[in-house]
Amino acid sequence: MTTRRRFLMMVPVSGAVLAAACSKQEEPAAAAPAPAPAPAPAPAEPPAAAAPAPAASPAPVAAGPMVEATDPTAVALGYVAVAANHDTAKYPNFVAGSNCANCALYQGAAGTEAGPCPLFAGKQVAAAGWCSSWVKKTT
Numbered sequence: 001m002t003t004r005r006r007f008l009m010m011v012p013v014s015g016a017v018l019a020a021a022c023s024k025q026e027e028p029a030a031a032a033p034a035p036a037p038a039p040a041p042a043p044a045e046p047p048a049a050a051a052p053a054p055a056a057s058p059a060p061v062a063a064g065p066m067v068e069a070t071d072p073t074a075v076a077l078g079y080v081a082v083a084a085n086h087d088t089a090k091y092p093n094f095v096a097g098s099n100c101a102n103c104a105l106y107q108g109a110a111g112t113e114a115g116p117c118p119l120f121a122g123k124q125v126a127a128a129g130w131c132s133s134w135v136k137k138t139t
């Protein structure tokens with residue numbers, strides 16, 4: 001009896017063990033490792049480095065011919081190539097010492113004899129010149 005009873009008690013246990021063992025075998029094999037993703041295409045060559053920007057200097061202004069005394073704009077503004085030659089009767093508010101070189105509109109480099117002025121596009125005015133639109137340079 002003892003043997004039979006023991007056998008009957010062991011059947012469920014062994015059955016459970018067998019079922020567990022079988023269930024492990026029935027599990028799908030471990031998934032094959034996913035294929036490695038295709039290597040990313042090599043990054044494109046970075047664009048060629050742009051030329052370094054010039055230092056904080058203003059863009060150069062193209063030089064042009066000198067403003068002629070007969071230029072209609074020069075006549076209208078009373079421009080003279082030498083400030084002292086301005087029309088004192090017509091421009092009584094002339095500021096002593098004023099000239100193109102110390103005018104806010106003058107675009108010539110310091111120390112140059114002539115430079116562009118936006119009032120005379122494409123032309124140059126004399127650094128020693130003057131016109132009635134003179135505005136004191138602040139810097």
Ligand code: SF4
Nearest residue numbers: 100103106117131134
């Ligand atoms: Fe000279 Fe200034 Fe007159 Fe231009 S605006 S012509 S720089 S005085």
